[in-house]
Every structure is written in C-alpha cells, then in structure tokens.
Amino acid sequence: MAYDHRDIEKKAQEKWASLDLYRADLSDETKEPYYLLVEFPYPSGDLHIGHWYAFAVTDIYARMLRMRGKNVLFPIGFDAFGLPAENAAIKHGVDPKEWTYKNIEKMKGQLASMGPSFDWSKEVVACDPSYYQWTQWLFAKLFEHGLAVHKEAPVKWCPKDQTVLANEQVIDGKCERCGTEVVEKRLTQWFLKITDYAERLLEGLEKLPWRNEIKDAQRAWIGKSEGAHLEFSIPNSQLSIEVFTTRPDTVFGATYVVLAPEHTLIQNNELGITNYGEIQEYIKRTAQKTERERSENKEKTGVELKGVSAINPATKEEIPIYVADYVLASYGTGAVMAVPAHDERDYEFAKKFDLPVRDVIEPVTGTPQKNPEPRKSIVAVVIDRKNGTVLTLDWGPALGGKLYIGGGREEGEDAAQAAMREIAEETGYTDLKLVSQTSVIHHSYFAYSKNVAREIEAIGFLFELNSDAKDEQKLEKDEHGKFTVSWLPLEQAEREVSETLHRTVFERLVLGRVHTGSGVLVDSGEFSGRNSEEAKWDIVKYVGGEKAINYRLRDWLVSRQRYWGCPIPIVYDPEGKPHTIPAEHLPWLLPTDVDFRPTGEAPLASSNELRERVTKIFGEGWTPEYDTLDTFVDSSWYFLRYLDSQDAHDFSDAALMKKWMPVNRYSGGAEHTTLHLLYSRFFTKALYDLALVPVDEPYAERFNRGIILGPDGQKMSKSKGNVINPDEFVQKYGADAVRIYLAFIGPYNEAGSYPWSLDGVASMHKFLERVVRLAERSQDMSEVPEAMRQSLAKASAKVAEDGDRFKFNTGVAALMILMNELEPAASVPNGVCREVAVMLAPFAPHLAEHLWEKLGGEGSVHRQAWPVAEIAAETEKEIVVQVNGKRRGAVTLAVDASEADAVAEALKVPAVANALGGNEPKRVIYVPGKILNLVV
C-alpha cells in the first residue's frame, strides 16, 4: 500500500514550524557545539538538482548530529549581490533589488520543500544593508591597515560585462561568467593584498586535514618559487634592469635580456632607444591581443632595443635587450635574463632571432658509481634524411638493448674523428656530414659485461648520411656478430632506445630539447667544475644579487564597474586621496538613481544622489568611489555573521566566535577551491591579525561534493535536454525519496560525478513503502528478539560511522540491510519499529515523523536520541583454512583460540587433510578470528 507523501510531508513541515524545532541556542553550554556549513546560494530563483544535492544531503548529517547530542549550527542565507540581478534590470527594466528579494522569497519556498533543518533565525542576505554595512566596515579596517590598496596594475577586463575581473575569475583566458575573451588593461583599482599572506596561506595548508586535490590546487595557485633578483646594468645610464630568476646558476649563459611590453623602463624613451617607434608599435600590438591570443599562439615575437645594451653581471659582457610578450609584466620583475642553452622558451626565441646559445651546464646522467674508471667517449646518431630513419645497433637484452653508435675516444683523438671512426668500425658507413654536437655529458653506469664502474665524459654527435657508401675494410672483426645493425624510423628509435645517455643525445640533437636540469658548471669562471645546484647561491653573491621568493598569486582585484554590489566605502578628498567613510555613515547605501547600462563607466557615476550625499557629508570637492566590490568579498566572511546575524553594533559576536569557530565541516563545490575557499582563508587570517577573529583558519574540515549528471551521463544542460527538475520528482515520489536517493547515489566525501537514474527515486519510494508496511505490522511486545536487537545495533553504529565519513550511500545501504533482516519476522515489536523510525529520521524526516506519531511516539522524532546499543561480542567465529593460500575449508573456533587448537581443528577437515597430503605444514600463519593458512 502506497503512502501519501504529499499529505505526510505537508503535515510534518507544519509540525516542525509550530515547534520551532531547528532553532539553535548558540550559548547553550550543555551540549558540544558543531558548526556545519554549506556554501550559501545565489538567489537565481530557480532551485535545481545541484541545490538539492548540496543542502538535502548535508541536512542528513545535521539531523544525525543533533540526535547524537550535538548543538548543531546549520545556517542558511543568500549570496545576493551579483550580475544576474543587474542583467535582469538591463533586459527587463526591473529593479535589481526587487528582483533579488522576490527570488529569495521564491527560493525559500523551494528550499522548504526539501524539509531541511535550517535555522532561519540566523539567515544572512549579502545585499541587505544590515549585512553589507559590515562588509564595508571590514573593508575599511583592511584599508586602515594597508591591506586594501588603490593602485595601478595590469588587470583583466571583460569587454562584455564591462568590468574588471580578478585573476581567479579568468578561466582559459575567458570571463568566468560570460565566456568572453578578456583583455589586459592598465588601470587604477582596489586590491586586497592577498599576496602578503601567500606564505601563510601555504603554510596553513600543512595542518589542514583536507584532501590532497584541494590543497594541491591551492598550492599550485599560490605558485611559490624560490630564486634571486639579479641586476643587469645599462652602460652610460643610471638605470638598470632587475630580473627574477630561479636559475641564477645559469647566469654565465645569459646572452640577452628580455623586457615585458608593459615594463616601466620602456613606457617612455628614457634609455634613448634608437628604434623607439618600432618598440612602441610592438607594445601597442601586443596590448590589443587577448589573453587567449597571447597564450594560444606561442610563436615567439619581439623587437630588439637598438642603441642600448645590458651588462651580464657574471661575464661582464655587453648583451642585447629585447622586448617580447613571452615575458609577463605581472610576474617577477617583468624582465628576465635569457639563457637559451638551458631554457626552452629562451632557446626558441634565440633560434628565431639568431642569438648566441652558450652552454654553461653539462648534464649529469646515470647512477653514481663507487670508484669509477673515467673515460672519454662519444655517442653518434646517424640519420638518413631521405628515408626518415636512424642507424641503431641491437646488442640484445644482455648488452644494453638497442643503442645508437657509441664508443671510446683514444688518447689525443678528436671527438668528431672518434665518432666517425666508431661508425665506420661498427657499420662501415663513411660518407657522413657532421650536423651538430652536444656539450659534454657526464654519465655514470656499471658495465656488467666488463664488470667495471664507469664515469664517462661523452659528447653526442648528429650526422647525416650522404650516401650508403661503405668501407668494408674498416669493419672491426671481433665486434662482428655481437649486434645487428638496422635503420629504424625516428619515432620507433625514440621509443625503443631507452638507455639514458643515448636517449639524452637523441633528445638534445634530434628533438631539439635543451638541458634544463642541473649538472656540472662549465664556462662559468671560477665556478666551472662545480655542481650547479651547490654553487647556485655562491653565484648570486658573486654577481651582487639577492635571494628572492616569487608567487604566482596576484593581489585580489576587488573593484567592479557594476551596480549590484556592495559600495566601496571610500570617498576622495579634493586632492584625489582616498579616505574611508566613517563608521557612523555606514551602511553606505547603494544609490537608486542610476543608469544600469554597462558603458565601461561604473553605473554609480550616474547617480546625482551619491554625489550630493558626499558633498553634504564631506564638503565641496569631495567625490565618491563609484566602483562596487567583487561579490566574493561578501562571501568571505558570511560564516562569521551567521553567529550573530542580527547584531546592529558589531559584525559578529566575539564570545560566540571563540566558541564556534572554526567551522567544523564545510561542504561545497570543487569550483570554489581557488576562489571563495582561498579568499575566505585570506580574509580570516587578515581579520585574525587585526584581532577581530579568534582563529586564523576558518574551516577545520572541507569536503567538495560531486556533481549530478543527466540520465545520459552527460553534464546537464538545457541544450542537451537532459535537465532534471527536482520538483517533478518531489511531486511524484516525495521529498523524502529524493533526499534518500541523493544520499544513495554515491559517496559524498569526494568530488565525483553521478548520473541521475530515472528509476532510482522510484526505487527509494518503494523502500520507504516497505518501512511503512513494517510499521503497520508493529505489535505491542515487551520482548525484543536478540537477532533484531543485534540488527538494530549494527545498523545504528554503521549509519553513524558512515555519516561521519560523509558516506551516506553505504549508510542508506545499512538501513536497507536492516529492513531485509526485519521484514521476514512474523511480528515486529513496536519498540523496534520506533527505532527504525528514529534511524530513518535524518534521511526521510517527514515519513519518520509520520511513523513516529503512528507508533505512539511522544513529541517529534527529531528530538529523539540516536540509538546506541552494544553489539554483542562474538565468542565464536568461522575462520577460513587455507593450504598454500588456497581456501580448503572453514572451522568454527572460539575467537581467542590458540594457534595449536586452530591447527588441530583444521586438520580434522577432510579437504584440508587431503590438500596437505599427509605432509606437516612447514609454516603456519594464523590471524585469530580471520584466517589460518598452512604452508607446505
């Protein structure tokens, strides 16, 4: 018999409201506090399946914890500033505020249909003046302490949204919101100095027990690299170029210097560049390129600065200066020393502009050996260009497999000559053209065939075959037969020649790769012969540079040239200097007499009211700030406001923060890893330093949830027509069935993706019907059969444990197993049914409430304690007997049976005795309660 979910759910929700069931008393000292947080939604007015997955499943845990005696704070609010409201205003002429609040009302109704246990009394709405007043107050605090700065910097601009964007909001060179390619502009904007916290944001991750994928993504975003600042002076000038490099050990190989097009040194012609017009044109051209164009087309471009040069501080040589857009203005100093021999990008540029390549590091390969015998040798790669093949010798598996031509160099012999000689001796070919060669490669290995440790100094050569002319005379007789000579296609040789030295030579000469690793310094003055890694900092000292650390992280750009955001609480004095708006004038209200249309100018600039307000309060000549704040500022501290959302005198309550922070567990989407999650960590640290917040990490635990795919396994989208509307399923099967299905769909503690199964919800509805039928068979019995008692005890322990791990899928499975165990019974005691209702309550709160009433329970099922029962320790256990690791039988033994008893018992099993074949076991592995393995 079906249960009427509509009626049950309506009644349960009314009951909870009348009992005010979910209000948390934050100052309650009798229970342990637990702060469970879910990212608050943007009020789009459309509650999709993703919202359900976010809120309904987390709600299961909130309910479970309450039943387990915790004082649970599970709040909700709305991240209500943002572009959609403004776009609606532009498109349909509605008031963004009205639009937003209407959506919030609508969404509250939709959220209620899930039956969530939110404590609405603590609601926050980011666009409400009572909230943004404190966003402004906190911004002012940051400004007063130098953490909010007004500065000029290259910034990302979205031409469609007509606003600047933070770095984090640019995905693949496109605007995160609208997908338009962004362009770079140099503008004066408001930044929050998150870079000051780069190191601490990094360090803080060490202690957090978050999953690696979250921590590593943040680490990569922060992008710490250690190196040095070196100075390249400019002859006949006061000016010099400072570069940042992580490879100061290669400075002797720096053959030119490159400036980013935006570099300040070339913004005007202070240097007296003779081709300045050409430079200006190049700067202009690159400025017009979008991010994407710059990074997609990696063909190097640039222009030499004629009439000026720089001095390499190591070699004292005069070297040319270039401007090129492969150097980024926003990283390091916006200038690099180019070492083409040891950097891929510099090498590419050098080849294109025909600049010198100077090797200063000889590679070291192989495994270091004890007491090696030094030797000079060569490796020769011979290419037949006509056929696209390369000459290889196959020595067989024992002698090193497939190799190119290798050999020793005789005393006083020229290396190239030696290479020619070896080729002739081993293959007979003599008509060769020398194309290129490598620097010395230091290679260590153990030659098993000759039983000797070698450390060789090898030089690699590339030859091209002119003709197949062979000189059979030169073929060496005693080598004959040890290997086979063959011409292999280049790709095959690349795959099959795996020996390190030969591979290295091939990569260097045929594939054109440069050596970017460490090695032995050469051609580096007094440092020659030393290990590059070891000599690195001595070289920095030698050239008068200093150690420097650089981060990829940029300061957080928070200005937005948009209307529907928090007004930046700043005014400018007649000299144009920014001042914060005093606290008594907060909230600094968003004006309403504005033109929303994006013009590139901030919409607030069109407000007369705002200008008049500033004049009235601050005086003639004072002007307002017209930009608004990035909405990520609003969400960087909302979890603090929940603790005291109605406070008119402070942003939060110090005592409550002390008690409730950090958030115990934060559930959200993976897409916020380098945005909201990083920003709010920064905010918390900054406020901690200002003694406003008692913790310096906001979230003890963080879980990124997965995403729900369409039934076809594809990402849901209107164009694919695979969008699941949760309301439909709620109508048909009930909110409880949808909740429990979402819990069951897959593990919640990792960010996987799960296709929505059309039959899945129906099957959950059936499961709930089974529970209803069980409850209908409830009998008044005082005696509870032991087997039932055990089933209940196991289920309650398992469900609680899985909840703690955010593995609701196996938790639901445990409830299903419980049902499978209880159902066959002819009669089910009322107490058992009640306990089932209690365990079901977090998952299917409405039905559980209904059953609780039917079963004669007092009050609300959600006020019941989670059942804790002892699981009887088993005294006997079946353990498996293996012979040589193969199962041959099983014996039932006391849990603490001794090994001797176990073996004796096992030998009685015929199959075991059989398998032993009368032999005594040589070894016995006995794991009490689990396994006995007899090894013969």
Place this chain on the structure above:
RNA sequence: GCCGGGAUGGCGGAAUUGGUCAGACGCAUCGGGCUUAAAACCCGAAGAGGGCUUUAAAAUCCUCGUGUGAGUUCGAGUCUCACUCCCGGUACCA
C-alpha cells in the same frame, strides 16, 4: 607539458590496518508465485568460461577474473615499479 584524482559486473557503487567466499546495497535484466489479466507485491537467478553426473535440472567441482605488464608476500582490488586510458586543476610563471 606539469600537478592531483581515478579505472571493480549491463549501470551507480561495496569491500577496517593486505586476510576466507571479490562484487555489499540498489537499478536494469531473466525465471517463478499471486491474479481472469495487468499493475503492485512476494520468492528466486545472475562475473566469465569449463568439467562430471543426468531425460533434464539442481547440488557439487575446476579454471580465469578488480585497466595492462612485472614485482613484494603464506596471502594483493588494497603495497612497489613501469605503462595505457579517463576526469579535474594549471600552463610562455623565468
């Protein structure tokens, strides 16, 4: 390219610290029951392959099986190494 995560039946997914039987739980599938019939419900089958017996079936037995290949171990989905593919992040970051 680099960093991270992953790969288990037709599908979603289970499997404490390496410890029997891999595949819990559910979906889909198939067979049966109930019914005049259908739905609902109930019972049952099921990784792949094979052998024996038999009219047939079942029980029973054997081999292989957690992306591929090697290894460690008495014992590997779980540990190590190499590789393939998929997903996510990031990318001219000096």
